[in-house]
Amino acid sequence: MATKKNPALDLNSxxxxxxxxxxxxxxxxxxxxxxxPKLVTFVAVAAALVVVAWFVLLSATADELQAERDREPGxxxxxxxxxxxxxxxxxxxxxxxxxxxYVTQLEKQLPGKAEMDALLSDINQAGxxxxxxxELFRPGQVAVxxxxxxxxxxxxxxxxxxxxxSFAADVANLSxxxxxxxxxxxxxxxxxAQNAASAGTGNLSMxxxxxxxxxxxxxxxxxxxxxxxxxxxxxxxxxx
Numbered sequence: 178m179a180t181k182k183n184p185a186l187d188l189n190s191x192x193x194x195x196x197x198x199x200x201x202x203x204x205x206x207x208x209x210x211x212x213x214p215k216l217v218t219f220v221a222v223a224a225a226l227v228v229v230a231w232f233v234l235l236s237a238t239a240d241e242l243q244a245e246r247d248r249e250p251g252x253x254x255x256x257x258x259x260x261x262x263x264x265x266x267x268x269x270x271x272x273x274x275x276x277x278x279y280v281t282q283l284e285k286q287l288p289g290k291a292e293m294d295a296l297l298s299d300i301n302q303a304g305x306x307x308x309x310x311x312e313l314f315r316p317g318q319v320a321v322x323x324x325x326x327x328x329x330x331x332x333x334x335x336x337x338x339x340x341x342x343s344f345a346a347d348v349a350n351l352s353x354x355x356x357x358x359x360x361x362x363x364x365x366x367x368x369x370a371q372n373a374a375s376a377g378t379g380n381l382s383m384x385x386x387x388x389x390x391x392x393x394x395x396x397x398x399x400x401x402x403x404x405x406x407x408x409x410x411x412x413x414x415x416x417x
Contacts, residue, residue, distance in 0.1 A: 293328065293391055296353050300330070300387060303347040309336035312382070321393070323401060330387040335365060341383050348387065358386045 262269060297316065304311055313333035320327045334341065341362065348355050365380040393401065 292353075293389075296351075296355070296389055297330070299351055299353070300332075300348060300355060300389075303351070304332075304334050304344050307336065307340040307344045307347065309334040309340055309344055313384075321397065321401065323405070324393065324398075326391050326393055326397070328389050328391070330389065331384075332387055333382060333384045335380050335382045337379070338381050341381055353389065355387055355389045358388060360385045 301311065301314060311332065311334055313331055315331045317329040317331065320329075334344065336344075345357060345360075348357060361384045363382050363384075365382050
């Protein structure tokens with residue numbers, strides 16, 4: 178009569194055989210290990226690598242996500258501003274044309290280098306036309322700014338009170354921009370300034386600094402551009 182094998186004994190023997198593969202393992206020679214320890218070790222190392230890689234990638238992704246979240250308010254604000262501009266694009270274009278026309282009008286009030294002599298003559302004629310006598314008419318050193326040049330002129334005129342006032346008004350009404358600064362009016366001859374002005378007779382002397390402006394010619398604009406670029410490079414080098 179055939180005997181039946183006990184499944185429990187077979188299972189125990191299998192477990193003992195498998196556990197026996199983990200006994201006496203030489204860590205210096207993993208290549209000599211049985212197949213099961215090799216498989217377990219491979220799975221453990223692979224799982225550890227996956228976990229480490231997951232946390233590293235997840236950490237980098239979390240930082241990028243936070244950076245994008247920090248950018249979101251600024252992007253929303255830019256979007257609203259650009260949306261408002263897009264809605265008012267037609268009106269903005271009209272305003273741009275108006276500003277360009279206004280700038281063109283202002284530029285026409287600035288003489289070029291070749292027209293400066295004519296402008297100085299106009300200032301002189303404005304004084305002579307009012308019967309004033311020029312005791313001083315001395316152009317100074319031209320000061321070149323970013324987009325224009327400024328010419329100071331020291332003047333001293335002598336004449337009647339109302340004529341000096343009319344001369345100042347004539348200068349202000351010139352087609353080119355001329356401004357008067359540091360005005361100083363004093364009396365000439367007996368009686369002093371107060372008596373001469375109140376009586377409307379006698380002569381007064383007016384010292385002033387007239388400033389006129391001209392636009393830069395292309396060579397001067399290029400020189401200014403190069404100077405700004407050199408200054409910016411020097412500043413950038415100093416900050417490093």
